[in-house]
Amino acid sequence: MAVTLADVAARARVSAATVSRVLSGNYPVAEATRARVLAAVDELDYVINGPASALAAATSDLVGVLVNDVADPFFGIMASAVQSELGSEKLAVVCNTGGSPERELTYLTLLLRQRAAAVVITGSAVETPEYAAASAAKVGRLAANGTQVVLLGRPASAAPEGSAFAVEFGNREGGRRLTEHLISLGHRRIGYVAGPADRTTTRHRLEGHRAALDAHGLGGDAGELGRLTVHGPYSRKSGYDGALELLDREPGLTAVVGSNDAVALGICAALREKGLDIPGDISVAGFDDLPFSADATPALTTVRLPLQEAAARAARLALGREESPAGGRYMVPAELVARASTAAPRA
Known part of the structure; x- marks a missing residue:
């Protein structure tokens, strides 16, 4: 049975009107209340449905880019490259998780609700059974709803088979x-x-x-x-x-x-x-x-690691501009760069 607005309201212990205000973003809501509603949305995997949400129900022009920390050059380079590759064709929304698995799962739920055209998830996965199961379930639901998911710098095993492309790092x-x-x-x-x-x-x-x-x-x-x-x-x-x-x-x-x-x-x-x-x-x-x-x-x-090139490839896969890699997985080669900080040890 599909989760309803009333179910979210009951879980968050607020009215259905308050849930609607939080999800629309058009009305002021106390931060603690907003957090409680978003947590309920995440826990219940609530997705807007019905004629009143026809705009959200169609696949949008939005592409979500999940990063641990956009201020970190590692993630900033990739986010920028994805955005550049998308150009004006799609709207890239960078979601800064702060390295929090819980926040990442919440963003995935919100992108599912917005019917994102694609989602690019960057960086490593957390290797706990609870997170792995929750993340795989959300990626599977995104794929089932028509969202193209691309893992960038994350192993293909982090998603259900056939639900995502993976651009892995060596x-x-x-x-x-x-x-x-x-x-x-x-x-x-x-x-x-x-x-x-x-x-x-x-x-x-x-x-x-x-x-x-x-x-x-x-x-x-x-x-x-x-x-x-x-x-x-x-x-x-x-x-x-x-x-x-x-x-x-x-x-x-x-x-x-x-x-x-x-x-x-x-x-x-x-x-x-x-x-x-x-x-x-x-x-x-x-x-x-x-x-x-x-x-x-x-x-x-x-x-x-050629981060810019790898991220551009991930964006092209997200948009369907590049042929699918064999097995849905592409390995980015790693190259040793020897400089002055290493030398033979003293005798």
Whole structure:
């Protein structure tokens, strides 16, 4: 049975008129009440139906672009590229989730209600059973209602089979190549400042790193790997704090890898504060090759992901301008970019 406006009102403990005001956005409503109504909409997967909502019932010209943080260059580059590719054909609405799985699910519900023509979901997925099930259900409903969903930088497994295209990033391969580069320089004690432990991107990049260690007999046991790895947000502060923690655990480190370039900059700041030279005392590497990486001091060794090109491809897939990739999945290659922040360890 379809969920009705009255059902939402009952769940939110407000009147049907209040629900209507919140959803129309044309009347002032207390923020706490608005939040309660939107939570009920999300929980019940309410979608406007009926002749009074004929405008919303047709597929719109709206394209939703979900990002963790539009101020983060990683997401800003992708959001901008999607918007540029859409041009004036569709209206891109950037939905800033702040990294909150709950907010992401709410946006998906609202885009479903608006009958969005397409939705591009960027960045990693949260790997908890509850979130995975809820996200898959919403993506499935979007697809069933005619919305083209594209996952950008998120594995195809995050959506029900056949419900979305996936433009995936070569995170495992990039992580492996980066660590192999350090090993080829002679490094054997390599620390790693990883992203949040429950994110697919974190897991894939860390798996690539550890695969390289294992291939060269440097993996050690699980306890040793854990001792040389710390987790935190994808932020400069996380890199700074993580580097200090790793140095306390293992003063003999000769290299530290950051899970992204912002983390790597924080690592560099911590090492400089400790009076350590980069790369003379410790080599540092990042991931993503964001615009500031080449201008860092020293220039940062990293892994390049062609974010702009990948996002433009995702937009073309969303609009049906590009032929579907084999199996609905396209893998974006990762390229090692060796710069001045890495060198052979001192003898």
